[in-house]
Amino acid sequence: MFATILFPVVSALVELVKKTFVLPKNIIPTISLVIGMVIGVLAYPFSEMDIVLRLWAGGIAGLAGTGLFELVKKRDGKTNKNE
Template sequence: MNNEILTNVLAFASVLAVFVLALVQLVKKTVNMPKNIVPLIGLVIGILVGAAAYPFTDFDLTLRLWAGGLAGLSATGLFELAFSKRDGGTKKKTNR
């Protein structure tokens, strides 16, 4: 794969991530679902948005689907990183 194509796909995924983030939040607020399937919902929404972005880019369908999938997964992680307060660490503290 050409390095220029990969750079363009990642740039397109960055643009799509904003729209995917908004749509994932809309789904989370309107539908009651378990939290552990939110990344899957983000992936599906990202792929759908990538496929629907046909008029805005000259990428073929495969590249748009890859960009949408990357946008969906990164949008979910971005929201969790920015707006979720998580205390503690990755290991449990033991009293010695």
């Protein structure tokens, strides 16, 4: 349930990172996973869960934000096409 709450926040932050920085598309799932785990840990005032459970929930929210299938899918190119 905690991952469901974190999902929109993580998705919004990942989209912000994608629009702000020019990044290779193949690292976006990893960035999403890391952002999810960081947000999960930073949400300690809102939950009394153990840190391991918050890391899991953040990781799940991060993977849901990009889609788990993109971890194994080879993607070429950059995120910001403006340059």
